[in-house]
Amino acid sequence: MAWLRGVxxxxxxxxxxxxxxLVPGFIAQYRQRLxxxxxxxxxxxxxxxxxxxxxxxGSLERLIQHHLASPDATFxxxxxxxxxxxxxVQQLERALAALHGSLWQQATYLALHGxxxxxxxxxxxxxxxxALDRDGLLFAGLCGALLWALFHGLWHGAHxxxxxxxxxxxxxxxxxx
Numbered sequence: 001m002a003w004l005r006g007v008x009x010x011x012x013x014x015x016x017x018x019x020x021x022l023v024p025g026f027i028a029q030y031r032q033r034l035x036x037x038x039x040x041x042x043x044x045x046x047x048x049x050x051x052x053x054x055x056x057x058g059s060l061e062r063l064i065q066h067h068l069a070s071p072d073a074t075f076x077x078x079x080x081x082x083x084x085x086x087x088x089v090q091q092l093e094r095a096l097a098a099l100h101g102s103l104w105q106q107a108t109y110l111a112l113h114g115x116x117x118x119x120x121x122x123x124x125x126x127x128x129x130x131a132l133d134r135d136g137l138l139f140a141g142l143c144g145a146l147l148w149a150l151f152h153g154l155w156h157g158a159h160x161x162x163x164x165x166x167x168x169x170x171x172x173x174x175x176x177x
Contacts, residue, residue, distance in 0.1 A: 005155055013148040020143025024136045025129030027106050030114070030122045031099045037118070038092040045089055048082050060086055103135040 049060060056062040060082070067079025098109040110119070131137070 009148065009151060012151045013144050015144075016147030017140045017144035018130070019147075021130040021136060021140035022128050023107060023139060023143070024103055024131035024133075026122065026126055027099065027103070027110055028129075029126055030110065030119060031096065031106075033118060033122050034092065034096055034099065034115075038089065038096055041085060041089045041092055045082075045085050048085070103131075103139055107139070 045060075048063065049058075052058055052060045052063040056066065064079050064083045064086070067075050067082065070076055070079070095109075095113070095115070098113070099106050101109070131140070
């Protein structure tokens, strides 16, 4: 069993380091895709901004309110679309700003607040890249060390459980006659 633990130990450590080293590249590609969505949303909003500049002193919110206050259902629906587009631009700007922090902040943001559909699309087109900068190497080492430590904790926990079971069986066998 020691040789199996040794092989698994090294494979998990290596896999953790490689996997951790790939995370920064995935985050960069996710950020690029997010930036593309933001660019497109801004382009879509630009025509509405021109109308707001011309008729509402540049205020998109006043343009939206004007649309929403209209008795025309189509006009009100346009107001809701513009409001949704503005909200999307603002949300995408916040998300992109959060992905310009440190690698640790980016990974945390992506893990806790990332867009699942955007992450899935990024994963589908992802080109694996290994980060060789200081933060990328530290992240890779930390991921490897955490996976390695988790493996050792589980292995030793299972070993302790195996050792305790026979003693418990012996104690009940002695007490039962």
